[in-house]
Amino acid sequence: MESTIMLHNLSPTDLEELIRKVISEEFEKSRKNLLLFNPDELLTRSEACSLLKINMTTLWNWSKKGKIISYGIGNRVYYKRAELMESLIRIN
Structure with missing residues (x-):
């Protein structure tokens, strides 16, 4: 159950930080994929x-x-x- 996130006792600030972290990681993955496949290369x-x-x-x-x-x-x-x-x- 490593991918399960429990939201009990999670403050709004902690939730916001968690969301920022996940979005940042996904953005970085997308950016790397764009660099790997640059159509104008x-x-x-x-x-x-x-x-x-x-x-x-x-x-x-x-x-x-x-x-x-x-x-x-x-x-x-x-x-x-x-x-x-x-x-x-x-x-x-």
């Missing part, structure tokens, strides 16, 4: 391959065919996480 080629579970040749072929959009600066190539996820199509 730029991924390198190797990160894009890891995300899609493909090899570099497949990534290059898909970029060349226009299946996925790549961005570059200098000799660097990047992919937007959100666009990679949007390029996935439902099969059935």
